[in-house]
Amino acid sequence: MVRYASEKPTHMATYSVSDAVATYYLYDQYVHLFIFSLCTLIPMGPEDVLRKGSGTLCEALLQVEAFKKNIVCPNKDVEPLTKFHNGHLLDAETYIGGHVECLETGVYRSDTPCKFDLTPSALQSLIDNVDRDLTFFIEVEKGIERSEITNYDEVRSEIVEKLELLRDNPVREEEPYIYHLDVGAMYPNIILTNRLQPHAVSNEATCACGYQGDNGCKRQMDWIWRGDYAPASKSEYERTRMQLTQHNERVDDKPFLDYDPKDQAAIVSKRVKQYCHKVYKKTKETKEEERTATVCMRENPFYVDTVRRFRDRRYNFKKMTKKWKGQAKKAEKEGKALDAKHAKDMTLVYDSLQVAHKCILNSFYGYVMRKGARWRSMEMAGIVTLTGAKLITQARELVEQIGRPLELDTDGIWCILPKSFPENFQFKTKDGGKEMIEYPCCMLNSDVHDRYTNHQYQTLDPKTGKVSLDEERSDELATRSLATKTTHNRTFIPPPSPTP
Numbered sequence: 001m002v003r004y005a006s007e008k009p010t011h012m013a014t015y016s017v018s019d020a021v022a023t024y025y026l027y028d029q030y031v032h033l034f035i036f037s038l039c040t041l042i043p044m045g046p047e048d049v050l051r052k053g054s055g056t057l058c059e060a061l062l063q064v065e066a067f068k069k070n071i072v073c074p075n076k077d078v079e080p081l082t083k084f085h086n087g088h089l090l091d092a093e094t095y096i097g098g099h100v101e102c103l104e105t106g107v108y109r110s111d112t113p114c115k116f117d118l119t120p121s122a123l124q125s126l127i128d129n130v131d132r133d134l135t136f137f138i139e140v141e142k143g144i145e146r147s148e149i150t151n152y153d154e155v156r157s158e159i160v161e162k163l164e165l166l167r168d169n170p171v172r173e174e175e176p177y178i179y180h181l182d183v184g185a186m187y188p189n190i191i192l193t194n195r196l197q198p199h200a201v202s203n204e205a206t207c208a209c210g211y212q213g214d215n216g217c218k219r220q221m222d223w224i225w226r227g228d229y230a231p232a233s234k235s236e237y238e239r240t241r242m243q244l245t246q247h248n249e250r251v252d253d254k255p256f257l258d259y260d261p262k263d264q265a266a267i268v269s270k271r272v273k274q275y276c277h278k279v280y281k282k283t284k285e286t287k288e289e290e291r292t293a294t295v296c297m298r299e300n301p302f303y304v305d306t307v308r309r310f311r312d313r314r315y316n317f318k319k320m321t322k323k324w325k326g327q328a329k330k331a332e333k334e335g336k337a338l339d340a341k342h343a344k345d346m347t348l349v350y351d352s353l354q355v356a357h358k359c360i361l362n363s364f365y366g367y368v369m370r371k372g373a374r375w376r377s378m379e380m381a382g383i384v385t386l387t388g389a390k391l392i393t394q395a396r397e398l399v400e401q402i403g404r405p406l407e408l409d410t411d412g413i414w415c416i417l418p419k420s421f422p423e424n425f426q427f428k429t430k431d432g433g434k435e436m437i438e439y440p441c442c443m444l445n446s447d448v449h450d451r452y453t454n455h456q457y458q459t460l461d462p463k464t465g466k467v468s469l470d471e472e473r474s475d476e477l478a479t480r481s482l483a484t485k486t487t488h489n490r491t492f493i494p495p496p497s498p499t500p
């Protein structure tokens with residue numbers, strides 16, 4: 001830099017200026033509005049909001065909500081220094097959940113034919129369920145009475161006809177529809193549907209709400225635990241620990257007992273590892289276990305309420321963004337420059353609010369897993385991811401029979417369906433309205449609705465003190481789950497080999 005400064009000062013200056021300009025625009029585009037939007041949510045100034053992780057931000061937010069509702073905040077979660085699994089020293093534990101899977105690679109274009117080998121029985125069951133699926137779309141998703149639809153039978157028979165053709169000619173080569181089926185805000189919606197809250201999870205016979213006996217509040221949910229533990233037995237662990245304490249052995253020139261308990265535990269753990277390496281020829285054993293946790297459906301809902309309010313506010317901001325975008329276009333067309341500028345600014349403000357909400361909303365799941373969190377529950381994190389993984393796996397099983405899945409991620413599937421698969425239709429209502437229906441979406445949504453509705457959701461009426469089942473909140477997942485996007489071309493690149 002020094003040489004450049006003396007030999008080519010203009011070059012150097014240009015470089016430096018362009019750097020600053022680029023930084024400014026990056027800031028302007030991605031940071032400025034976002035930070036001030038976050039400041040409207042979190043009780044901190046811009047500097048802190050910028051520096052802190054989204055988990056900390058979540059916690060700040062939850063504390064404010066707890067304070068408002070007169071709820072005592074739990075202390076920060078402290079992990080015990082040593083944990084055991086069936087008498088073995090536990091090294092690490094976590095849960096298993098979402099994953100990404102690449103099923104096929106290559107270039108997929110909507111104008112390049114693909115081979116399909118469909119399963120006739122799957123198409124038959126779609127035919128059998130066509131009324132269930134269409135009624136679900138009309139009544140649950142759109143909230144219209146089925147009798148209001150004037151062309152129901154036409155649409156129905158069109159769909160059935162197409163499905164029958166596919167059923168009778170299952171082996172085919174034709175151009176594909178390329179679909180990305182994804183579950184909108186999957187993790188937050190799993191939390192809401194199942195009323196999952198860190199403080200509502202327990203494993204004991206007594207529920208988190210303190211109620212003994214059967215009042216329907218105990219919801220059993222599965223998750224998969226995974227732990228690494230030492231092959232050495234408990235007595236071998238004790239012996240190792242005793243050696244260090246009894247002789248007060250010097251470790252790195254300092255007597256063992258002079259270390260604080262945390263460091264002592266680390267030293268013992270290291271010793272056990274060395275011991276295992278020598279005696280067992282391996283330092284750890286890994287085990288996966290399916291576990292069931294009890295989630296109370298009556299526990300004070302302040303956590304899910306916070307998540308729900310957040311999600312709904314975001315939907316609102318999304319709507320507002322769309323609205324102002326439309327206004328900006330309109331003003332531009334009419335040549336009203338000032339109005340257009342105002343509308344554009346409003347679009348930016350609402351969009352950044354929307355993004356800030358999305359960011360925090362997605363952190364509510366990760367937060368419960370964070371070390372030292374006030375509302376912490378590994379079980380809950382495990383339940384969320386396992387439920388999501390099951391949902392995606394089931395959708396995949398269906399897609400495998402009616403098309404070809406290409407790639408799975410935590411909350412969606414890329415897939416191809418034959419072009420003769422029923423796609424878009426239009427329902428007409430008596431009052432002259434129209435409702436577009438995407439059949440592949442609707443049939444998956446209806447399926448999710450059937451399997452993932454929580455029939456145990458309970459709500460307390462603060463006025464009467466009575467608890468009742470809350471049908472409306474029992475299926476947040478299904479009502480806005482598999483939103484689809486159609487794209488035309490997509491290349492699937494084999495995943496890179498894992499980095500060491």
Ligand SMILES: [Zn+2]
Binds near residue numbers: 208210211218
């Ligand atoms: Zn309970």
